[in-house]
Amino acid sequence: KLNVDYYNKTCPQFLETMGRVITDKQLSTPTTAAGSLRLFFHDCMVGGCDASLLITTNAFNKAERDAELDRSLPGDAFDLVIRAKTALELQCPGIVSCADIMAVAARDLVTMVGGPHYKVRLGRKDSLVSRASDVEGHIASPNMTLDKIISMFESKGLNVQEMVALSGAHTIGFSHCSEFSNRIYNFSKTSQYDPSMNPKYAEGLWKLCTNYTKDTGVSAFNDVMTPGKFDNMYYLNLQRGLGLLASDQAMASDPRTKPFVDLYAKNQTAFFNAFAHAMEKVSIYMTKTGKKGEVRHRCDAFNSIQTGETKTTA
Numbered sequence: 001k002l003n004v005d006y007y008n009k010t011c012p013q014f015l016e017t018m019g020r021v022i023t024d025k026q027l028s029t030p031t032t033a034a035g036s037l038r039l040f041f042h043d044c045m046v047g048g049c050d051a052s053l054l055i056t057t058n059a060f061n062k063a064e065r066d067a068e069l070d071r072s073l074p075g076d077a078f079d080l081v082i083r084a085k086t087a088l089e090l091q092c093p094g095i096v097s098c099a100d101i102m103a104v105a106a107r108d109l110v111t112m113v114g115g116p117h118y119k120v121r122l123g124r125k126d127s128l129v130s131r132a133s134d135v136e137g138h139i140a141s142p143n144m145t146l147d148k149i150i151s152m153f154e155s156k157g158l159n160v161q162e163m164v165a166l167s168g169a170h171t172i173g174f175s176h177c178s179e180f181s182n183r184i185y186n187f188s189k190t191s192q193y194d195p196s197m198n199p200k201y202a203e204g205l206w207k208l209c210t211n212y213t214k215d216t217g218v219s220a221f222n223d224v225m226t227p228g229k230f231d232n233m234y235y236l237n238l239q240r241g242l243g244l245l246a247s248d249q250a251m252a253s254d255p256r257t258k259p260f261v262d263l264y265a266k267n268q269t270a271f272f273n274a275f276a277h278a279m280e281k282v283s284i285y286m287t288k289t290g291k292k293g294e295v296r297h298r299c300d301a302f303n304s305i306q307t308g309e310t311k312t313t314a
């Protein structure tokens with residue numbers, strides 16, 4: 001079904017065009033890589049990698065991207081897909097799905113910022129539904145227990161090792177203060193900061209985020225040491241109490257996850273291999289082929305107008 005040569009005959013310029021659009025965007029807006037990786041992951045976790053996350057809300061339907069858990073996804077990641085789609089529609093109209101564009105963009109950007117390269121099989125179809133109400137229960141948040149996060153990944157066929165490897169994505173990008181503020185402001189009756197945090201690090205974040213309730217855009221690097229580079233520094237940080245999100249830091253102490261944190265901290269090649277392998281798995285999770293989806297003309301709208309009342313699928 002899915003294969004790496006899917007567009008070889010129908011859109012031979014596909015990968016080259018993607019490469020050009022991605023390079024332009026990443027050089028002018030270096031936050032694109034992290035945003036696109038997160039966008040892709042969130043899309044895949046809800047109904048598979050089918051671009052359901054790109055649909056915009058209309059009067060009849062509150063779409064997936066407007067779910068609370070997806071509100072912080074950056075506009076530049078959406079913009080990249082739109083740009084790629086626009087270029088591809090000129091070269092080979094109606095051929096390349098938005099879901100395939102997202103998969104290739106995430107992969108190419110990981111590679112561009114220093115991470116591994118892996119095969120992306122192609123031929124995904126775009127979804128025929130996108131509902132904000134479908135998101136909850138599928139996307140983890142930082143203050144969930146590790147038990148809960150592990151079972152969420154397991155429900156997608158991803159084991160603990162794969163979860164730890166995929167979380168290495170936090171070697172790039174940002175998080176808003178609201179995602180970790182509970183760790184630095186009145187953590188408990190006896191402690192201002194979360195004791196699993198390096199105190200100097202906590203203090204720095206405390207200063208950075210002082211005004212976060214008013215200035216809601218304030219964010220911290222997920223990886224304080226090498227924020228723009230895809231490397232294994234994330235795991236080394238966890239060993240030193242420099243994990244930003246509570247869920248990240250928890251992986252360094254829980255006996256189920258710690259062995260993998262230690263392995264990837266010691267051995268970047270092991271991390272890259274595990275990340276690449278897990279991403280290949282994520283990127284084919286629940287993919288739609290054939291009549292189960294469509295190739296959208298534009299990535300933010302279904303091809304036929306849907307009122308939300310009746311919907312016929314072929």
Ligand code: HEM
Pocket residue numbers: 031033034035037038041072073074140141142143149166167169170172173174175176177179222245247
């Ligand atoms: C283990 C459970 C995970 C939790 C609880 C989690 C949670 C979060 C949160 C809260 C943010 C900050 C969002 C913001 O404030 O804008 C974030 C950022 C990010 N996440 Fe995760 N995440 C998890 C796993 C993953 C996975 C598996 C990937 C990809 C494979 C990923 C990729 C990213 C990236 C790249 C960013 C930075 C986004 C940017 O800079 O725009 N995360 N994550």
Ligand SMILES: [Ca+2]
Pocket residue numbers: 042043044045046047048049050051052053127
């Ligand atoms: Ca999806």
Ligand SMILES: [Ca+2]
Pocket residue numbers: 171172223225226227228229230231232233234
């Ligand atoms: Ca890094």
